Amino acid sequence: AQSVTQPDIHITVSEGASLELRCNYSYGATPYLFWYVQSPGQGLQLLLKYFSGDTLVQGIKGFEAEFKRSQSSFNLRKPSVHWSDAAEYFCAVGTYSGGGADGLTFGKGTHLIIQP
Amino acid sequence: EPEVTQTPSHQVTQMGQEVILRCVPISNHLYFYWYRQILGQKVEFLVSFYNNEISEKSEIFDDQFSVERPDGSNFTLKIRSTKLEDSAMYFCASSPTGVGNEKLFFGSGTQLSVL
Numbered sequence: 001a002q003s004v005t006q007p008d009i010h011i012t013v014s015e016g017a018s019l020e021l022r023c024n025y026s027y028g029a030t031p032y033l034f035w036y037v038q039s040p041g042q043g044l045q046l047l048l049k050y051f052s053g054d055t056l057v058q059g060i061k062g063f064e065a066e067f068k069r070s071q072s073s074f075n076l077r078k079p080s081v082h083w084s085d086a087a088e089y090f091c092a093v094g095t096y097s098g099g100g101a102d103g104l105t106f107g108k109g110t111h112l113i114i115q116p
Numbered sequence: 117e118p119e120v121t122q123t124p125s126h127q128v129t130q131m132g133q134e135v136i137l138r139c140v141p142i143s144n145h146l147y148f149y150w151y152r153q154i155l156g157q158k159v160e161f162l163v164s165f166y167n168n169e170i171s172e173k174s175e176i177f178d179d180q181f182s183v184e185r186p187d188g189s190n191f192t193l194k195i196r197s198t199k200l201e202d203s204a205m206y207f208c209a210s211s212p213t214g215v216g217n218e219k220l221f222f223g224s225g226t227q228l229s230v231l
Contacts, residue, residue, distance in 0.1 A: 034219070043120075043207060043224035044159070090159060103149065103161030103172060104220070 002027040002093045006107035013081050014115050021076040021110050023091030032094040033074040034104065035065055039087045047089075050074060061085070086114045118142045122208050122223035129198055129230055137193045137226045139208030148191045149209040149220065150183065152176070159207065165191065166214075198230045 003026045013019050025031055032051050036044040048059025055067040065076045074091060088111050092104040121140040129135050141148050150162040163173040165183055182194045191210075195202055205227050209220040 036222075041224070044209075044220075044222040046219045049219055092159075103151075103164055103174065104159075105161065106151075106159040108158040 002031065002095060002105050004091050004093050004105055004107035006089075006091055006110050008110045009108070010111045010113065012113040012115055015083055016080050019076075019078045019081045019085070019112070021089050021091075021112070023074045023076065023107060024072050025074060025091070025093045026072065027093055027095070029095075030069075033065075033067060034092040034094065035059065035063070035074075035076050036090045036092060036106075037061075037087045038090065038109075044090065047076070081112075081114055083114045083116070086112055088112070118221070120208055120210055120221050120223035122206075122226050124226060125224070126227045127229070129228070131200055131230055132197050135195050135198055135228065137195075137206050137208075137228070139191045139193070139223055140189055141191055141208065141210030142221055143189070145210035145212050145221070147171070147211040147214055148183075148185070149211070150193045151207040151209065151222075152204040153207065153225075154201075154204045162193075195228075198228075200230050203228060203230045 005024045007022050034049045035047040037047050038044050047063045048057050048065055050057050050067045058064050063078050065074055067074050088109045090109045091107040094104045123138045148165040151159050153159045161174050163177045163183055164171040180196045184192050205225045207225045208223040211220050
């Protein structure tokens with residue numbers, strides 16, 4: 001079965017500084033990879049996804065992530081964070097058996113704090 | 117952008133009571149899901165639903181849980197006899213196709229508190 005590890009529970013970054021959130025996955029085949037963001041009181045919003053092709057994917061709000069098969073990683077990056085980026089970030093892995101409707105497996109999340 | 121709508125946003129119930137959480141998926145979507153997030157823990161998959169039947173379910177989704185699409189628009193999660201450990205945020209999601217090919221659209225969740 002697939003699994004996702006987000007090693008950092010909390011990360012504090014100064015506004016304007018760069019950001020990298022780590023994600024490692026375990027899955028036997030090439031996974032479908034996602035990053036979601038959850039702001040307080042809100043649902044999960046998709047930032048970006050990787051299915052195939054270019055290993056560097058661009059998402060919304062200036063985020064990008066790079067799939068590295070050799071490291072089983074899909075780290076999320078942003079060159080300059082804004083105070084509004086403070087939220088909970090979830091990495092997820094999905095599978096598609098062809099029958100459809102497979103569930104996503106989420107990591108435990110990383111809580112991002114932005115300091116002035 | 118179209119949205120998945122969940123009602124109520126908060127639900128408080130007594131242990132042993134039945135609760136129904138309601139969701140209105142995006143109208144042209146075909147796959148529907150329930151996830152839950154216990155406070156401080158990760159988001160967990162509960163069940164997926166396609167073509168009016170359960171497609172996949174996790175170990176969490178035991179006989180106390182059921183899902184239904186009673187009409188053309190609503191998708192409900194019923195917990196027959198709630199337990200304290202059912203307290204969580206429950207997210208509904210929908211997708212035009214299975215998760216491998218399209219993103220999931222999540223609702224803003226229903227916070228269930230079992231007392």
